[in-house]
Amino acid sequence: MPDPTTPDLGLLPHFCLAGYLLFLLGIGIWGVRKSRSGEEDYYLAGRGQGWLVSSLTIMATFFSSAAMLGAPGAVYKEGVVFALFALNVPLSGAAIYVLGNRIRKLGHTHGHVTPADLICKHYGSSVALRCLVALIGFLYAVPYVVIQIQAGGIISERLFAGEHAFEIGACLLSLVTMLYIMIGGMRSVAWTDALQGALLMTGMLLAGLAAVAVLGGPSAFFEKVNDLPHTSLSVPGTTGSFTPEKMFTLCIFGALGSMIQPAQWMRFYAAKSANALRRSAVIFALGLTACFLFGVMLVGLGGQVLYPLAKPNTDGVFEYRLQQDTNTVAATEADLAKRLANGAKPLPHPDVGTGSRDFDQIMVVVLKRHLPELLGPAGLLLGTLIIIAIMAAAMSTADSNLHAMSAVLTRDIYGGVLRPGASERSRLWVGRGVIAAATVLSLGMVFVSRSSESFDPIGMIMPMSILAIAFSSQLLPVTIDVLFLKRGSRQGAIAGIIAGMLVVLMFSPIPAILTGNDSAMVGLFARLKQLADIGFCGVVVNVTVFVLVSIKNKTN
Amino acid sequence: MAANSKTPTKRWRWLGLVLLLLFALAMFMGPGPGLRLVNPEPSADSEALRFLGLPVIYAWGLFWYGIQAAVVVTASLTLWKTDDE
Numbered sequence: 001m002p003d004p005t006t007p008d009l010g011l012l013p014h015f016c017l018a019g020y021l022l023f024l025l026g027i028g029i030w031g032v033r034k035s036r037s038g039e040e041d042y043y044l045a046g047r048g049q050g051w052l053v054s055s056l057t058i059m060a061t062f063f064s065s066a067a068m069l070g071a072p073g074a075v076y077k078e079g080v081v082f083a084l085f086a087l088n089v090p091l092s093g094a095a096i097y098v099l100g101n102r103i104r105k106l107g108h109t110h111g112h113v114t115p116a117d118l119i120c121k122h123y124g125s126s127v128a129l130r131c132l133v134a135l136i137g138f139l140y141a142v143p144y145v146v147i148q149i150q151a152g153g154i155i156s157e158r159l160f161a162g163e164h165a166f167e168i169g170a171c172l173l174s175l176v177t178m179l180y181i182m183i184g185g186m187r188s189v190a191w192t193d194a195l196q197g198a199l200l201m202t203g204m205l206l207a208g209l210a211a212v213a214v215l216g217g218p219s220a221f222f223e224k225v226n227d228l229p230h231t232s233l234s235v236p237g238t239t240g241s242f243t244p245e246k247m248f249t250l251c252i253f254g255a256l257g258s259m260i261q262p263a264q265w266m267r268f269y270a271a272k273s274a275n276a277l278r279r280s281a282v283i284f285a286l287g288l289t290a291c292f293l294f295g296v297m298l299v300g301l302g303g304q305v306l307y308p309l310a311k312p313n314t315d316g317v318f319e320y321r322l323q324q325d326t327n328t329v330a331a332t333e334a335d336l337a338k339r340l341a342n343g344a345k346p347l348p349h350p351d352v353g354t355g356s357r358d359f360d361q362i363m364v365v366v367l368k369r370h371l372p373e374l375l376g377p378a379g380l381l382l383g384t385l386i387i388i389a390i391m392a393a394a395m396s397t398a399d400s401n402l403h404a405m406s407a408v409l410t411r412d413i414y415g416g417v418l419r420p421g422a423s424e425r426s427r428l429w430v431g432r433g434v435i436a437a438a439t440v441l442s443l444g445m446v447f448v449s450r451s452s453e454s455f456d457p458i459g460m461i462m463p464m465s466i467l468a469i470a471f472s473s474q475l476l477p478v479t480i481d482v483l484f485l486k487r488g489s490r491q492g493a494i495a496g497i498i499a500g501m502l503v504v505l506m507f508s509p510i511p512a513i514l515t516g517n518d519s520a521m522v523g524l525f526a527r528l529k530q531l532a533d534i535g536f537c538g539v540v541v542n543v544t545v546f547v548l549v550s551i552k553n554k555t556n
Numbered sequence: 557m558a559a560n561s562k563t564p565t566k567r568w569r570w571l572g573l574v575l576l577l578l579f580a581l582a583m584f585m586g587p588g589p590g591l592r593l594v595n596p597e598p599s600a601d602s603e604a605l606r607f608l609g610l611p612v613i614y615a616w617g618l619f620w621y622g623i624q625a626a627v628v629v630t631a632s633l634t635l636w637k638t639d640d641e
Contacts, residue, residue, distance in 0.1 A: 080611045080613045080614050081613060083613075083614055083617060084586060084587040084591070084613065084616075084617040085587065086617070086621070087582075087583070087586045087587045087617060087620060087621060087624065088587070090579075090582075090621070090624035090625065090627075090628055091579075091583065091624075093628055094579065094627075094628055094631070097631075097632070097636050101636075219609065222606075222609050222610055222611070223609070225611060226602065226605060226606050226609075226611060227602075230596070230598060230600075230605070233596070233605045233611045233612075233613065234595055234596050234598075234605070234613065235591050235592070235595045235613065244587070244588055244589045244590070244591040244592055244595075245588070245589055247587045247588065247591070248583065248584065248587060248588030248589060251583065251587045251588070252583065274636075278632050278636045278637070279632075281628065281632060281636075282628060282629060282632045285624065285625065285628040286625050286628065286629070289621055289624075289625070293617065293618065293621060
């Protein structure tokens, strides 16, 4: 629902957004004019991307709407501890060169297009292995596309009045994205990503500057932040979820899992040279982390000052608003952990949202409410620019994942398993069909979950996206073996991936559905989940099985 | 000639190892268990929550980001450059 308490931005966002979407379509058409026929050009832009396009497209793919909405939302909810999650970005940056350059070299030498091409070439052709790698790619891509379409709808709803603003925004984002990928392939995706990546970085930094300016400059900002409750300024944060051990494993496996997902892997193949990846790695590690630490994370902290989660009671003790079942209750800082353990959920300030999932609204609320007050017409323009950057973040992740999903399903499943003799031309048309089908399916999921009380796939999306990175992490042992060690066997790789994926599945809602919420197994995995990242747990089992089966194969 | 050509390789290997260890240390100390060294006690007064005017956890993160950035820049100017074709 549009927020009636926030000022109207007038027609400015309409014009800016329309111009932006038309510009993206123009880039798509330009991509067609530049393209040459063939699968390699459609999926990898002829393997000729320079450092600037490579770095921006890798960044734009890495950061989805979660970076612009979810990260400040998490800092607003948890406090300063979540800002340290930004320290996973330099590790991702290093992986661009350390893993990416070896992937690029092998891809150029052997003509690989998808991750499965490289992995199956190393271990010998195997339908099972190809299907497993493709499945991991698919499981990673789907939730991400759905989340981005939903984000497009939410932004549209927040920006424009009107009964169907959500639907129009989600449809426009999907349609424009689908069109430029289908017509221009990787060249269009990479060039639109380059524009979106630049916009995203600018938007992240401007948002941070805006939050600091709203609170009266850096000194006043940090002075007010230092008066926040103790839980907001210490580890493990408001809900107690982010222990140092969990943050450590989350940073490592979140960073590496995101870097070996199919869309990034294909960007390594598409890079022209080692130099392109080397420069991309530095820009990514330094620039993007700075955008986080000095940009969007400050919006979350400033949000805690402007819209406090906890207010001092008559005794001067901070009191939080919690949602317990259907009731709203208050809890002091000392009682907070006990209440949360009993199933209560913290609530944001009423001006930010009414539900326990509304923390992500903090960025839009701060921009829309405070920038016009602070800067007048310039604030309107700045706010619009940052909101378009959020849209850019959503579109750039959606396009990369749709494009990669098309490559994975077409080359690995259609061309690799179902019709091995299919011509390149037919594979390209199937690839375009996959993009259209996946877009319509994702859009359908967004609409169904919005209109139905009983079926809510979006409600599962955030846990699913965490699971998606955990699934993607299961390719890590195989990737390291293929690129560096070269000691594993095909059977070991298959067994390791299956074991890792099964462990990750145990953290999904499936065991609770099968055995009930109170079962010992569900309790065990819930406790494990609090201690360490899901992907890490899967990788431990994956590596163990991979090594044992490979040793057994060698001795046989 | 043989000795001269070996020396830089050996030097790069040492440098690679040092950078790897430094980066691993930054990951462990920054967002990892090292955080416990600076995490304020629940009973700590407000002065313990800040360092140079910043929240102490945030300042700690910035410091280790500096180390990570220095490692990546050094690697890109030395190890990764020699690896370029």
